[in-house]
Amino acid sequence: MRPSTITYPPDGMTPIGVMEFVHGMCEKRQRYEKTMDYFNKKGFICAITDMKGHGENILTPDDLGYFGEKGQKGLIEDVHEFTMFLKREYPGLPFILIGHSMGSLLVRAYLKKHSREVDAVVISGSPSDNSMAGIGKKLIRLMAMFRGWHYRSPMIEKMVTGPFEKPFAKEGIVNAWLSSDRNVVEEYNKDPLCGVPFTLNGYYTLMNLIQSVYSKLGWTSKNPSLPVMFISGAQDPCRRSDKAFKKAISHFKNCGYPNTYSKLYQDMRHELFNEKNCEEVYNDIIKFLIIKAGMDIA
Numbered sequence: 001m002r003p004s005t006i007t008y009p010p011d012g013m014t015p016i017g018v019m020e021f022v023h024g025m026c027e028k029r030q031r032y033e034k035t036m037d038y039f040n041k042k043g044f045i046c047a048i049t050d051m052k053g054h055g056e057n058i059l060t061p062d063d064l065g066y067f068g069e070k071g072q073k074g075l076i077e078d079v080h081e082f083t084m085f086l087k088r089e090y091p092g093l094p095f096i097l098i099g100h101s102m103g104s105l106l107v108r109a110y111l112k113k114h115s116r117e118v119d120a121v122v123i124s125g126s127p128s129d130n131s132m133a134g135i136g137k138k139l140i141r142l143m144a145m146f147r148g149w150h151y152r153s154p155m156i157e158k159m160v161t162g163p164f165e166k167p168f169a170k171e172g173i174v175n176a177w178l179s180s181d182r183n184v185v186e187e188y189n190k191d192p193l194c195g196v197p198f199t200l201n202g203y204y205t206l207m208n209l210i211q212s213v214y215s216k217l218g219w220t221s222k223n224p225s226l227p228v229m230f231i232s233g234a235q236d237p238c239r240r241s242d243k244a245f246k247k248a249i250s251h252f253k254n255c256g257y258p259n260t261y262s263k264l265y266q267d268m269r270h271e272l273f274n275e276k277n278c279e280e281v282y283n284d285i286i287k288f289l290i291i292k293a294g295m296d297i298a
Helices: 029-041 071-089 102-117 133-147 154-171 182-190 200-213 242-254 278-291
Strands: 004-007 017-022 044-049 095-100 120-124 228-233 260-265
Touching: 004 029, 017 029, 017 071, 017 102, 029 044, 029 278, 044 071, 071 095, 071 102, 071 200, 095 102, 102 120, 102 200, 120 278, 133 154, 133 200, 154 200, 228 242, 228 278, 242 260, 260 278
Parallel strands: 017 044, 017 095, 095 120, 120 228, 228 260
Antiparallel strands: 004 044
């Protein structure tokens, strides 16, 4: 099995459900320990793996941000494999899938075929649709012909994440768009397994995921009763705008998921689980699971 972490409710507490987290790009599973601890105390078994090309799921540092020849397909297969493992290990419990950022794209791509495997979904820090994804893929393929798929292009990196940095440039620290908590950003920037730019293969896979998620095609698994919650920081540049965020939600509803809800958090940025007031987000997820998924949570 890929490098993974599974945590449990306190001794004596009967588990009430399973939560699988799918992390974002250029980070690692250990960054979710605080979040998982909160939900453990509410009675959930929590689990997360390092996505391929992330954290400890690499052979050498050169593999950071490289997803292999299977790209998007391989990532979806990995989510399915871990999901089915957890369902076998902890049968009969409600299963909640939580995806952040690139992980939120991956979760939705997974739901296109496997939505009946889960009982509730939380989409955090969702990247909005990008009409330039197709052009980006063509440019990346051209560069890969000359540089190879492991090449890290400063130009492509600037195209993808550069716009996210601009609103916070005066703060004088790279990756300020991730969180308003400077300590979180500083820890991220110091971690050798975080913030490493994607390879051409990685960015190509990201563009593929965006196109797949925002396509009307391929939604073969219909589960219209599935409760879904989109959450985003109002200061998260990844969502692009309120209009684009609402459009992403409308698209998802139109693809067969009418039981979809959303909330924007004022003064919060991209990583809601790493914001100063993250417990507000945690509490809202609990309320969502009680009200919309019908769970009995103390």
